[in-house]
Amino acid sequence: MAGETTFSLLDPFRSIDLDIDGRTDGIKQWAIANRTALQPIKSFFDGLIGWIENLMQSIPPTVMLLLIVLVAWQAAGGRVALVVAVALVALGLLSPDAWSLAMTTLAIVNAAVALCVIIGLPLGVLAGKSDRFEAAVRPFLDTMQTIPAFVYLVPVVMLLGIGNVSGVIVTIIFALPPLVRLTSLGIRSVNPGVVEAARAFGATPRQILFKVELPLATPTILAGLNQTIMLSLSMVVIASMISVKGLGNEVLRAMGRLDAGKAIVGGLGIVILAIVLDRVTQGLGRSGRARNHRHWWQEGPVGLVMRLFHKSA
Amino acid sequence: MTKSAREDVIRCEGIWKIFGRRSRQAMEAVRSEGLSKTAIREQFDCVVGVQDASFSVKRGEIFCIMGLSGSGKSTLIRHINRLIEPTSGSVFIEGQNVNEMNARDLRALRAQRIGMVFQSMALMPHRTVRDNVVFSLEVRGRPEEERARVAAQAIEAVDLTGWESKYPDELSGGMQQRVGLARAIAADPTILLMDEPFSALDPLIRKQLQTTFMALSAELHKTTVFITHDLDEAIRIGDRIAIMKDGVLVQIGTPEEIVTEPADDYVADFVAGISKLDLVSAARIMQPFEQYRRTRPTDGIEAWPVARPDDKLNRLVDLAVGTDHPILVKDADKVVGVVGKRALLRGIQGREDATACQAEAV
Ligand SMILES: Nc1ncnc2c1ncn2[C@@H]1O[C@H](COP(=O)(O)OP(=O)(O)O)[C@@H](O)[C@H]1O
Ligand SMILES: [Mg+2]
Numbered sequence: 001m002a003g004e005t006t007f008s009l010l011d012p013f014r015s016i017d018l019d020i021d022g023r024t025d026g027i028k029q030w031a032i033a034n035r036t037a038l039q040p041i042k043s044f045f046d047g048l049i050g051w052i053e054n055l056m057q058s059i060p061p062t063v064m065l066l067l068i069v070l071v072a073w074q075a076a077g078g079r080v081a082l083v084v085a086v087a088l089v090a091l092g093l094l095s096p097d098a099w100s101l102a103m104t105t106l107a108i109v110n111a112a113v114a115l116c117v118i119i120g121l122p123l124g125v126l127a128g129k130s131d132r133f134e135a136a137v138r139p140f141l142d143t144m145q146t147i148p149a150f151v152y153l154v155p156v157v158m159l160l161g162i163g164n165v166s167g168v169i170v171t172i173i174f175a176l177p178p179l180v181r182l183t184s185l186g187i188r189s190v191n192p193g194v195v196e197a198a199r200a201f202g203a204t205p206r207q208i209l210f211k212v213e214l215p216l217a218t219p220t221i222l223a224g225l226n227q228t229i230m231l232s233l234s235m236v237v238i239a240s241m242i243s244v245k246g247l248g249n250e251v252l253r254a255m256g257r258l259d260a261g262k263a264i265v266g267g268l269g270i271v272i273l274a275i276v277l278d279r280v281t282q283g284l285g286r287s288g289r290a291r292n293h294r295h296w297w298q299e300g301p302v303g304l305v306m307r308l309f310h311k312s313a
Numbered sequence: 314m315t316k317s318a319r320e321d322v323i324r325c326e327g328i329w330k331i332f333g334r335r336s337r338q339a340m341e342a343v344r345s346e347g348l349s350k351t352a353i354r355e356q357f358d359c360v361v362g363v364q365d366a367s368f369s370v371k372r373g374e375i376f377c378i379m380g381l382s383g384s385g386k387s388t389l390i391r392h393i394n395r396l397i398e399p400t401s402g403s404v405f406i407e408g409q410n411v412n413e414m415n416a417r418d419l420r421a422l423r424a425q426r427i428g429m430v431f432q433s434m435a436l437m438p439h440r441t442v443r444d445n446v447v448f449s450l451e452v453r454g455r456p457e458e459e460r461a462r463v464a465a466q467a468i469e470a471v472d473l474t475g476w477e478s479k480y481p482d483e484l485s486g487g488m489q490q491r492v493g494l495a496r497a498i499a500a501d502p503t504i505l506l507m508d509e510p511f512s513a514l515d516p517l518i519r520k521q522l523q524t525t526f527m528a529l530s531a532e533l534h535k536t537t538v539f540i541t542h543d544l545d546e547a548i549r550i551g552d553r554i555a556i557m558k559d560g561v562l563v564q565i566g567t568p569e570e571i572v573t574e575p576a577d578d579y580v581a582d583f584v585a586g587i588s589k590l591d592l593v594s595a596a597r598i599m600q601p602f603e604q605y606r607r608t609r610p611t612d613g614i615e616a617w618p619v620a621r622p623d624d625k626l627n628r629l630v631d632l633a634v635g636t637d638h639p640i641l642v643k644d645a646d647k648v649v650g651v652v653g654k655r656a657l658l659r660g661i662q663g664r665e666d667a668t669a670c671q672a673e674a675v
Contacts, residue, residue, distance in 0.1 A: 197435035200394055200506075201449040201496070202424025211452075215439045293480045 031159050042165050045111075049164045053107035061092060061099045068276070074300035076283020084276050091272045095265045098247075102269050105246035108164060108239070109232045109277075112171040116228050120176050124183020124221070125209070134184060141177040149174060149238045157242050167244035175231035182224025186217030222285035229277050233270060247273070322503060322536040323370040323393055327402035330388050330560075333359030340400045350559070362388035364560040365402075373534040377551030378562075379541055379583075385560040386540045387432075390506050393538060394427045395419060406504070424449045428497030428535075432509040434489045436481040442468065442492050443477040449500045467495040470529060487518035494526065498533065505537040512542065523549060544583055548572075548592065556580050568592050572663070589626055589663050596622035598660035599642045599650030617641045622649060626660055633657055 007015040056064070065088045073081035092099045127134040152173055160166045190213050198212045214221075236248030250266030253259075297306060331339050331353065339357040342348045350361045363385045370376040378386050391397040392404050395411050404411040406422065414422065428449075436445050444451070446467050447460040455463075468474055471491040481489055490510060497505055510526075511519040527550060530537060541547050547554045548568040555565040556579075564576035569592050575581035599622075605611075618632040619641045629652060632640050640657075642650040652660075 191435070193431060193433045193435040194437055196396060197429070197431060197437075198448070198452075200396055200423055200427075200429040201452065201500075202420040202422075203448075203452045204420060207452050212437060216437075293483070 028155065028158055031155070035159055035161075038159060042160050045165045045168065046163065049107065049111045049168060052111055053104055056103040056107050056110075057100060064103070065089070065092070070301050072276070072280045072283070074296065074302055075280050076286075077300070080279045080283050083279060087272045087276050091269055094269055094272075098265060098269050101245075101247045101250060101266075102273055105233075105236050105248065105270070105273065108167060108171070108236065108244060108246060109229065109273075111164075112168045112175060112232045112235075113225075113229055115168065115172055116176050116179055116232070117225070119172070120179035120224075120228070121183055121221070124180040124224070125187060125214075127180060127184035128187025128213075128217075137180065141180060144173050145177045149235070153238070153242060162243040164244055166242050167239035170239055170242070171232050171235040174235050175228045178227035178231065179221075179224040182227070183217065183221050186220030186224075187213050189220065190216045219285045222281060226278060226281040226285065229281055230274060233274050233277065236270060320372050321369040321405075322372050322374075322407055323376075323538065324405040325369070325389075325392065325402070326367050326405070328363050328366040328389065328392055328399045328404070329401040330362040330385075330392070330397060331357075331359045331400045332362055333357060335359055336400050344401075361560050363392070363399075366557075366560075366562050367402075368555055368562060368565055370536055370538060372536055374552045375530060375537040375539055375550055377539045377541060377547040377554045378557055379544055379547040379554055380557030381542055384557045386542075386557055387508050388560075389557070390508050390538055390540055393504070393506055394423050394429065421453075424453050425500055426502050427504045427506060428500065428502040429506040430490070430493045430497045430508065430510040432512050434481070434486075434493045434513075436489055436492055436496075438481050441478050441480055442473065442484070442495075445481065445492055446495045446499050448496060463499050467499040470498065471495045471525065485518075486514055487522060490514060490522060491525070494522075494529070498529070498535070503536060505535045505539075507537065507539045509540050509542065511546070519546075526550070544587060548587065556583065569594065569597070573597055585663070589661055590630070591625050591627055593626050593660055593663075594622065595620050595624045595626075595629055595640070595642045595652055596650070598626075598656050599652045600656065602642075602648045602650050605651040613638070614641070619643050620652070626657070629657055630661075 059067070065085070068088060069081050069085045072084040091102055123137060127137055149170060153170060156166050156169055160169065194216070195208060195212055198208045203211065236244070236246060237251050238248075240246065240248035240252045247266045247269040250269070251263055254261075254263035254266060294303075297303060329340060329343070331343075333339065335357045336359050339348070339353045339359045342357070343353065348356070350364070353359050353361055366389055368376070378389065380386050388397060392399050393406070393411070395404070395414075399412065403413075406426065411419070411422070437448070440448070443464045447455075447464045450460050450463060464477065465474075468477055471494050473488065473491050473495065476484065476488070481492065484492065490513075493510065497507075511522050514522060523546065539547075539550055541550075551568060553565060553567055554571050555562050556571065556576075557563070558579055564571060564580050566574070571580065572584045572587055572589060572592050575584055616636075617638040617640065618636055620629055620632055620643070622642055622644050624642075629640055633654060639654070640652040641648055642652060
């Protein structure tokens with residue numbers, strides 16, 4: 001730091017040093033001293049993420065591909081299933097390792113998105129119900145979305161070390177806001193007349209939430225989920241800097257070695273995953289009207305099986 | 314009419330609703346200084362929705378509240394099931410103070426004893442017709458068999474059998490409001506609250522639904538508060554009508570009273586265009602027989618046509634067409650009054666005959 005500088009009205013800031021970075025460093029020291037306290041939580045989540053990844057790696061690629069296509073068919077219809085099938089075959093053909101790397105990435109994204117839903121949905125509902133809460137969380141959401149990832153990468157690693165858990169946390173910080181925002185928006189845009197009718201017929205606040213507000217907000221909430229998934233995927237390269245494996249790590253390593261071929265494999269792999277996840281979640285968000293008011297079990301592979309079963313019965 | 318027909322099911326006492334953050338202070342100021350509406354808006358930045366409304370509705374009665382848009386009808390009706398808390402005053406349902414109920418009793422009251430129909434229908438778009446209709450049973454956790462039975466009955470009552478598994482957006486406006494009606498009567502409530510239920514519909518469909526409603530109402534005998542901005546509708550449907558203006562109930566009475574004795578110029582303007590033929594009775598326009606006999610000859614009285622005191626003008630016109638004599642009004646074989654041609658014509662016009670002074674209603 002510059003030593004004693006005389007105060008000048010034209011350039012007052014040079015002479016004032018609040019030592020913010022120094023103080024924050026103090027917090028860092030405190031965090032390092034106390035990191036053992038976080039160890040049990042960390043190993044729990046490490047175990048959880050590891051379990052998800054093992055599960056996804058242990059399923060043979062052909063079976064996994066079929067499963068994903070079936071899910072896509074169920075969620076978003078036949079046409080999307082076809083797109084998904086083609087995309088996944090292309091993903092596998094990118095390179096011999098591509099499939100396995102993609103599963104690792106998918107596991108991390110799954111874990112991050114699941115945690116986003118667990119955290120973001122209740123926050124979004126609260127924000128949708130209370131103006132004051134919405135006003136309180138909005139600056140945090142703005143910060144989370146705009147602050148460069150490298151800024152919180154360091155303290156997170158400091159607290160939790162490198163690895164998957166830190167990667168998931170960093171991803172959550174970046175990917176959570178749209179889910180909270182759109183859940184709140186969804187709850188707020190439910191027709192107040194319908195909520196009033198529910199009240200007039202004796203529904204409890206809880207029943208109003210689960211029988212009226214959440215079902216009607218679902219398309220908006222799913223749009224938020226879609227955004228959250230896309231943002232999670234866009235964090236995988238940055239997360240790979242703190243030793244998260246998968247497609248992002250390929251891109252990072254290729255950058256270090258200026259290996260354009262490897263970078264393209266990793267990059268295309270991420271893009272293909274993004275397409276698949278985007279189409280499937282967008283399909284989920286179709287309104288009842290767009291589906292001709294059919295229930296999910298009346299459509300897709302499940303509907304097919306049900307009809308066959310009904311015919312033979 | 315049984316004895317219970319006289320009992321008040323709904324009683325509203327001195328309801329005030331002032332909207333705004335400083336409504337309490339505004340209410341205090343009204344109490345102590347009798348502040349006017351404009352003064353309340355200027356000094357407290359509050360809007361007066363309802364101003365000192367009191368009325369009661371008897372069992373089985375259809376009570377219409379009529380007023381232009383923004384006059385506070387929706388606000389007033391929502392006090393009855395406490396969707397809105399009054400700033401002052403209280404509501405009694407069958408003697409129970411609604412404003413002192415706890416949340417559970419209030420929900421039970423809403424689910425079991427009050428059915429409500431909304432101008433905007435307010436059906437749940439993600440539920441089938443059937444699931445909309447039995448919503449109040451569902452929130453009370455009634456078993457599936459009961460829901461199925463109740464749904465079938467209510468849907469049949471509004472002529473929608475066969476549409477149970479459709480969704481609201483697959484139905485026309487008129488059908489949607491039938492669903493709204495079915496939902497309101499499903500739990501077999503004592504009270505129906507209807508907030509401009511037919512206002513959003515085409516005139517033809519509106520007439521059709523009014524007919525459906527009146528048939529249902531005659532059968533079910535629900536105590537009903539019916540809101541409308543259409544005086545014709547109020548007269549067609551209501552046993553009594555309350556006229557509301559700028560948050561104030563300016564007059565409450567039977568359709569005949571409202572039409573023949575408007576409380577002020579505002580009501581008079583409203584009723585000016587209304588046909589009196591089916592509203593005004595002989596008792597209201599006749600000249601008392603004693604008074605008539607003193608000034609006019611009563612020769613050949615045996616040949617005069619005879620009407621009853623509650624016969625409407627339409628009937629009197631039919632009688633008058635066939636004769637040149639005045640019409641005798643007889644109550645249980647006793648001659649009580651006479652309706653001359655002049656009084657009859659003035660009655661149709663809605664004006665009093667200057668030569669015959671107005672008789673007291675019998
Ligand atoms: N929640 C509210 N906040 C402020 N003013 C309101 C509110 N609800 C109604 N009002 C006002 O109260 C008055 C009566 O409204 P309302 O009862 O809806 O009339 P109506 O149903 O007769 O058309 C209107 O001036 C309206 O602006
Ligand atoms: Mg209204």
